[in-house]
Amino acid sequence: MSVDLLSYGAFFLTMALTYAIICLGLNVQWGQTGLFNVGIAGFVAVGAYVSALLTTPEDPARLGGFGLPIVVGWVGGAVATGLVSFLIGALTIRLRADYLAIATFGVAVVVQLAVLNLEWITGGPFGIGFIPRPFADQAGNPLVFGLANLAVLVAIVLVLYLVLERLARSPWGRVLRAIREDEQAALALGKNATKFRLQAFAIGGGIMGLAGAVQAHFIGFIAPDNYVPMLTFQVWAMLIVGGSGNNRGAILGAVLVWGIWAMSAAAVSGLFPPGQQARAASLQIVMIGVALCLILLLRPRGILGERRVVSRHIGARGANSENGQTSDAKSS
């Protein structure tokens, strides 16, 4: 029994951490730079499908299955998604802020349409199966398998976190925040706002693509239904709850919201008769929607608000001096 519980715990955390990666990507776009992405599901799907195409065994029914190593798939998924993000950003970032939002929404619609209709690449509505899973040779032992996968996810999230924290304190990160806070002032200092925004959007998109790829390999199967607007919405809720602008907040929010989501899903399936399950599931979405609006109204900073960091050489300083800041400055 306890082994079951432990392996479920590992499964839950692994899933939550894949969302944490998407959240970290969104945090680069929104939290650090103020770029609004409504098409997260589309970007995650690009990463997942590219990685699946690269790594699955050959399939006569569709293009490829190139059978490459998993890591190649992950890098490929991240690079492809970063490229898509770059193109969309290049199109819209110099225009009004909400044009980017509308365009990313369009990306999600078109990606959904493409994975459904391009059957010779994506397998159409049936999706792609047999995506190689890391440590597949351990699959007979659920506990070892689960813990090994969890370890991989923890490592990825940790590395990303450290790199992103470093970036946030670098001159590059300072320029991004300067542009977000006061574009005129940043321009006056000779910073090319469009270029920096575009870089941030592409990097954030690449991280989302990586998340999609990692998730696909963890589950082993992808289909168009996984990448609906609901996913975009969940990730936004995670980042807003955790605290946008704060990388730890992004990870905390992902685990927390995923936990609430999983628990409410269990409650729905336990409390409602089978005929009413679909109905009750929509109530679950209503709940998350109301929660997001409430947080935007009541506590827009989230649980862990943004910490004001200037440079890793100076350490943390800001209006609010919490304990975490000084210790964090020492560790970096």
Next chain:
Amino acid sequence: MNPQALMDGLIAGSMIGLGAVGITLTYSILRFANFAHGELIAWGAYIAFAIAAALGMLSGALTTPIGPFSFGWALVIATVVAIVLNGGLALLVDALLFGRLRSQKGAIIIMVMASFGAALTLRSLLEFIFTAQPLYFSKALQIALPLGGGIRATPDQLLSLGVAALLVVAVHLLLSRTPIGRAMRAVSENPQLAGVAGIDVRRVIRVVWLLGAALACVAGISAGLLVQIRPQMGLDLLLPLFAAAILGGIGSVPGAMIAGLIVGLSEAFAVQLIGAEWRSAVAFVILVLVLLFRPQGLFGRAQ
């Protein structure tokens, strides 16, 4: 090419146009891209459906078809009531959410995000109340009348085209010829200055929501009458609505309507040429082309 595509495109385009006029008004006067506007279309259709069904139960005479149309007086009454109730819904969402965010003076993009949250909430509520099963105002089949040139249309289709044309002319006259229209244009130019000049900005905002919700309601009822009512109908229309509003030029009512027709016609022709499964991509292609070559739209001003 099938000439019938012309008729299909015009009809779909008139519904897109009605929605896009609402989007363009909220965009230019409240200054944010409202992702919840599609849900006003769906809610309008569902409210009208519920009222028409209730009226039909009260009196069977109300459901006997009027003349050549497929619906009875029940739907006509329901439309009027639904327009009012849908306006109330828009005002309620504004009072609970957007109005509070406005008074917090937060970034515009927070409003966009809030509208995204509101959209999902409203859509899922519809799904909870009415389930995902499609609904129909009337199960009666209509004979399409030949109009010449190989084009056919049902009386319902011609009626919704006529109503859409009438409404757009009315809104255009309201904006260009009446005091409240002048006030709306003033607020869209500069809200602070308009307030200083004695214009009641809050009243203007209320009128914007009522107008947008009314047009959305009519678009939803048309879509329900000609196709079907589904909780997803607003979401499916959202991208074409934004494409039309931007193509027409933000703030331009005739532009939004004409662009709506352009988007509708392009979709209809794309269905003929490429296939129905790519229909939803047409709006995106139009959007990308506009942003590339003429970001201010057909009738908008460069910023």
